[in-house]
Amino acid sequence: MVNIDIDSIGEDLPLLEGIRTTRSIRRLLPDPVPVELVRKVCEAGTFAPNGGNRQPWFFIAVMEQARRQYIARLYRDTFERYISPAREAAKSPDFPPDKRRNMKAAIHLAEHLHEAPVHLFVAGWTRRGQPQTQALFPAIQNVLLACRAVGLGASLTTAHRAHGAEIDEYLGLDPEKTPTAALIPIGWPRGRYGRPTRRSIDTCFFVDRVDH
Template sequence: MDVIEAMKTTGTCRYFRSDPVPDEVLMSAFDAARFGPQGGNRQPVRWVVVRDKDRKRQLAEWYLAPWKTYLGGIADGDVAVGALPKAVADADHFAEHLHEVPAIAVLCAEIDGLHPTDLELDRISVVGGGSIYPTAQNFCLALRAQGVASALTTLLVHAEPQVKELLGIPDGVITAAHIAVGYPEHGFPAKLTRTPAAEIVFGETYGAPLAGG
């Protein structure tokens, strides 16, 4: 599959078939994902693949609580989202059925392998994620190339202490996301809806149009 096509059609899947994803398909995606960029080539990313029904059900229970709180905020108008009502309904379906997905890939990272350079700034630190999330996107793209869908969420990070205990994740290792993996029930989108590049790309100074954009 052409890499640009994969980028434009790797959406967040909310409906999965029950068919298991073979080990060789997962390992092929993990093998490609590891080439994602990371600071100093420290390679901090680690993965835990969860297929056990009881573990998936427990993860789903921990996911559902913050999701329902978030959903309530949307309904009350306290949380602003750009998603259409159908997309919100699809996300709710996903939350209610998370325990049924074939696999949940838990994205972890060794803290010693991160080097955030923004800790002293008066804002939330984000730089450490630069050594984690490119690998996650590579994983989703590599799955897409094999006809496998995915849905990345960070809501379960709320329950990191419980998740670490459930999965035996050691001290010094954090959870950064959880990725639902499976074959899509309704296929892949022909093209994702995103803000046009001309509206988000600037030249020289913020807000100034890029010449030729």
């Protein structure tokens, strides 16, 4: 992937098609991603709605290999502790196949996170001592959609939070004032984008009042 035109890449994908085909891409190539392209997807994040237009966000793209290895070690540790029971449950024949696929992909990410060329963290100011995660998630979704548009693979993760303070400090953030909310591993995808598995809108759409 050389000679990318940063200004034009991703500008022609219809919005709704992009929304419908943005799924978690957790199998990533280790090839480098231009920092200008990472900047572009983060800029999309800054157009998100946010309370009082306070724009509380920070986007920190960790690209140096040794730093990614450090983060991956902590992420894997959390994953092993919290997800291992679910991994056992997934061995049961009754476990739904789409959930099993999802779990396998999540495990793959945990085992290969150090190879993802970009570990993008989204952090934000706290308010009255509370993390404002709800102010960050629209921005995070915009970043995921922008990755889809430019052809980068990405997924939303939060498992790093079990080591949140340690990682925040490692990134130069104050865990009390500007904690990280999400880690978005980004890279060129090994697979392809496509429609995620979702139940029909007819199971969750109502007019005027909910009828059961």
